[in-house]
Amino acid sequence: MATKRAKKTDVVSPSSAELRKAVEAIAIQPKSGKITLLTRKLFNVLLAVAQQADESGDTYRALLSDIVANSAFDSNDTALVKEHLRRMVSVQVEWSTGTSSQKPGRKWGISTLIADAEILEDPNTRRVWVEFSFAPKIKKKLLDPVQYARLSLQFQSQLRSSAGLALYEICVRYLTNPSHLTMRESWEWWRPILSGTPDTEAGDEAKREYKYFKRDYLRPAIAEVNAVTNIFVELIEHREGRRVAEIQFRVTERKQPMLALDEHPNVFDSTLVDRMVKIGIPLKEAQTLYADSEENRIRAALQMTEQRMRSTSLPPVRSAPALFKDALKKGYAPPVEALPSGGAGKTGAAAPADDLKARLLGEYSAFRRKEARALYDEQGESDRDLARQSFEQDELPDLGAHMRDDWRRRGLDSKLTETAFFDWLARKTWGEPTDGDLLAFTLSQSRAA
Numbered sequence: 001m002a003t004k005r006a007k008k009t010d011v012v013s014p015s016s017a018e019l020r021k022a023v024e025a026i027a028i029q030p031k032s033g034k035i036t037l038l039t040r041k042l043f044n045v046l047l048a049v050a051q052q053a054d055e056s057g058d059t060y061r062a063l064l065s066d067i068v069a070n071s072a073f074d075s076n077d078t079a080l081v082k083e084h085l086r087r088m089v090s091v092q093v094e095w096s097t098g099t100s101s102q103k104p105g106r107k108w109g110i111s112t113l114i115a116d117a118e119i120l121e122d123p124n125t126r127r128v129w130v131e132f133s134f135a136p137k138i139k140k141k142l143l144d145p146v147q148y149a150r151l152s153l154q155f156q157s158q159l160r161s162s163a164g165l166a167l168y169e170i171c172v173r174y175l176t177n178p179s180h181l182t183m184r185e186s187w188e189w190w191r192p193i194l195s196g197t198p199d200t201e202a203g204d205e206a207k208r209e210y211k212y213f214k215r216d217y218l219r220p221a222i223a224e225v226n227a228v229t230n231i232f233v234e235l236i237e238h239r240e241g242r243r244v245a246e247i248q249f250r251v252t253e254r255k256q257p258m259l260a261l262d263e264h265p266n267v268f269d270s271t272l273v274d275r276m277v278k279i280g281i282p283l284k285e286a287q288t289l290y291a292d293s294e295e296n297r298i299r300a301a302l303q304m305t306e307q308r309m310r311s312t313s314l315p316p317v318r319s320a321p322a323l324f325k326d327a328l329k330k331g332y333a334p335p336v337e338a339l340p341s342g343g344a345g346k347t348g349a350a351a352p353a354d355d356l357k358a359r360l361l362g363e364y365s366a367f368r369r370k371e372a373r374a375l376y377d378e379q380g381e382s383d384r385d386l387a388r389q390s391f392e393q394d395e396l397p398d399l400g401a402h403m404r405d406d407w408r409r410r411g412l413d414s415k416l417t418e419t420a421f422f423d424w425l426a427r428k429t430w431g432e433p434t435d436g437d438l439l440a441f442t443l444s445q446s447r448a449a
Contacts, residue, residue, distance in 0.1 A: 019048045019153055022145035024109075024138075026169045027193050031110065033091035035196035037162040037294055042067070042084050043113050044156060046132055050143050058139070064119065064128040078119060079284075081130070083291045088113040111135045149173035155229040160295035160439070163194040163217040164224035171225065171233050171251040184238065184248040187213060194221060210244050218247075220296070223442050230254055275302050279309070279320040293328060296439070301327035303437065307430050313379045364433055364441045368426040369419065376425060387425060395424045 021044065028035070045067055050060040064081065094110050117132040134142055149172045159165045170193075174182045187210050192199055194217050218235060225233050232254050238246040272295065276286035279302070290298065305324040309317050317323055376384060388411075396404055399420060407417045 019044055019151040020051060020145055020148040021047065021151050021169065022141050023147045023149065023173060024145075025142060026149060026173060027166075028093040029192050030196060030198045031092045031094055032198060033087060034198070035091060035093070035162065036084070036087070036292065037160065037165060037196075038080070038084050038291065039087050039091070039113070040162055040165050040196070041156060042081070043088060044151065044153065046088075046114065046130075047142060048153060050134070058136070059131050059133045061129050061131040064130050067130055078128070079287050080291055082119065083287075085114070085117040085119075085130070085132070089116060109138065111138055152230070158228040159224060160299070161220060161224055161297075162196045162294060163221035166194050166196070167221040167233065167249070168225050168229055168231070171231055171249055174249075174251050175231060175253060177251075180251050181236070182249045182251065184246050187244060187247050190247060191217070194218070222249075224296070224439070227439060227442050272298050272302065275306070276324070279305055279324060281321045281324070289325075289328065297328055301325075310429065311375065313375050313383060361433065361438070364438055365423060365426070367441065368430065368433070369422040372422040372426040372429060375429065376422070388421075390428075391421055391424055395420070 025047075046060070046062075049062040049067070053060050064078065068081065089112055092110060092112060112135065115133045115135045117130065119128060119130055121128050133139075149169065151169060151172060155168065156165060159168060170182060174180060191213050195213075222233050222235060225231065230253060232252045234250040236248050236250060237244045238248070273283070273286045273290050276289065276298075277283055281289070301324050304327055305317075305320055308314070308323065309320055376387065379387070392407070396407060406414045410417065412418045412421060
C-alpha cells in the first residue's frame with residue numbers, strides 16, 4: 001500500500017500514521033547505552049514522520065506538539081524530549097535481519113538510531129519544531145524498506161514497557177507467517193533485545209539465570225502485549241535436559257484488545273511526572289526518573305506510595321519520595337496470587353473485550369478485598385468499630401433488605417456481607433479502579449507467577 005508523502009514543511013501527525021518498520025530495525029541489540037521505552041517510541045514516531053515526508057533532502061521535521069501528541073506537555077517538558085533525542089544520537093545498536101544465524105547473503109551493521117536532531121522555535125508563529133536526520137548508510141533501508149512489519153502507533157502508545165514494545169514489534173512481523181512462529185534463538189540472544197540493556201551493563205545474575213530474565217522481562221511483556229494489542233503471544237521454551245536453552249513465540253491475531261484503547265494515543269504520559277511532583281519529588285528529578293524508568297514500574301510504585309499515604313490504619317509515611325524511589329528501584333509490589341494458568345489467554349482471544357475486562361475487574365476486586373481485609377485486621381478495635389459504623393451509615397442503607405438483615409444478624413461472619421463490606425472499604429481507601437490499575441495488576445500477576 002502506498003504511503004502518502006508530504007512536503008518537508010508540512011505538519012505531520014505521527015499518531016495517525018501506519019509505520020512500515022524495516023525488519024533490520026526491529027530486533028536491534030544495544031551495544032552502548034540503554035534503549036528505554038521512550039527511546040523506542042520516539043524512534044518509531046520519527047520514522048513515521050520521515051516516511052510521510054517527501055524524499056528531497058536529508059532532514060525531516062515535525063511539530064513538537066505532534067510528536068508528543070495529546071500528552072498535555074508544557075514548555076518545561078521539552079527536557080524529556082531532548083534527553084531521548086540525545087540518547088538516539090549516542091546509543092549504538094547492531095542491526096540485522098533479526099536472527100543470530102550467519103547465513104549466506106545476510107548483512108550486519110552498526111549505527112546510532114538517528115544521526116542528529118535539533119529543536120527550534122519559529123519566531124513568527126512561536127511553534128516549536130523538531131528536525132532530525134538518519135545516517136546515510138541506513139536511511140533508505142529505514143524509509144523505503146523491502147521487508148517490513150506494519151506497526152500500529154496506536155497500540156504502541158498503550159504499551160508501557162520497553163520489553164513489551166520490543167516483543168510487539170517482533171511478533172507482529174510473524175503474524176502472517178504460515179507457522180505463526182518467531183525465530184528460535186538462545187534466551188541470551190533475546191535478553192538485550194527485550195531489555196534494551198547491553199550485556200556489558202547487565203548484572204551478573206541477569207546474564208546467568210534464565211529464570212530472572214523470564215520473571216523480569218518475558219512474563220510482564222507477554223502479559224502487556226496480550227492485554228492491550230491485537231495479537232496474542234505464547235512463549236515456547238526449548239530445553240536441553242532441564243535447562244531452557246532456546247525460546248521463541250507463537251503469534252495469533254485477536255479481533256479486539258483486552259482493554260479499551262485510548263482514542264488519542266500519546267508517546268509520553270506526563271501525568272506520571274505530575275504525580276511524582278505531588279508526592280514531593282522535585283520536577284527536574286521527576287523528569288529524570290521518568291526518562292530512565294519503565295512507565296509500568298513508575299505507575300506501580302506511585303500507586304503503592306499514594307495508597308500508603310492515604311492509609312489511616314498505618315503509621316504516617318516519613319518520606320513519600322524515599323518510599324517511592326525505593327519501590328521503583330527494587331520493583332517490589334504487594335504479594336498477590338498468580339492467575340490461573342491461561343488466565344487472560346486463549347479464552348480471551350475469542351471473548352468480547354467487555355467480558356474480558358469484566359472478568360479482570362472481578363479478579364482485581366478479589367485482590368483488593370484481600371488487601372482491605374489485611375488493613376482491617378491490623379487496626380485496633382476502636383478503628384474497626386468506626387469502619388463498621390461508617391459502612392452501616394454510608395453503604396448499608398443502599399443495599400437490599402436481605403443484605404441488611406444478614407449484616408445485623410451475622411455481621412462479617414456472613415460471606416455475602418463480608419464481600420460487600422470489604423468491597424466498600426477498598427473503594428473508600430483506594431478509590432474506583434482505573435484502566436491503569438488493571439494493567440498494573442495484570443503485570444504484577446505475571447511477575448508473581
